[in-house]
Amino acid sequence: MLIVITHNEQGINRHCRCHRVYNPSTSIQRFCRGCRKWFDEGCLTPEGGENLLARQTVQEALLKMPIIRGQGGATRPQEWNIVGTGIYASIIRDKAQDFEDITVKEQFSMEEQWERWIDILKPEFVIFIRKARFIDYKCPGCLSTI
């Protein structure tokens, strides 16, 4: 009996300007909230300058965190490498103003601010985000920083 397997690409989502199929193990992508689209970092042009998270309050820094997904060759992927950081970004947006108000009122140090975030974000994610240094990119669609 002959079994013919045909490759059916229908239903595969293509992304970015390159219209390639997203491969989480090799690429890292940025999400544009305005366009609601994912772009490969490799297909984007850096805006120049580092997104300096360290100079602000923890809340201000977290609100500037880009939404990313993909492990880009990393050998031990974490949950956010697979599903993206969008879930954390929405938790951060919900809580940032409350946390900022308390930070100002109680004059929390950076360390004390991070301790509050560890309670609601995963500790592994907080460790990752504290060490992360992101390059800003310009969205090729709406030209906002992503």
Ligand SMILES: [Zn+2]
């Ligand atoms: Zn691309």
Ligand SMILES: [Zn+2]
């Ligand atoms: Zn955009």
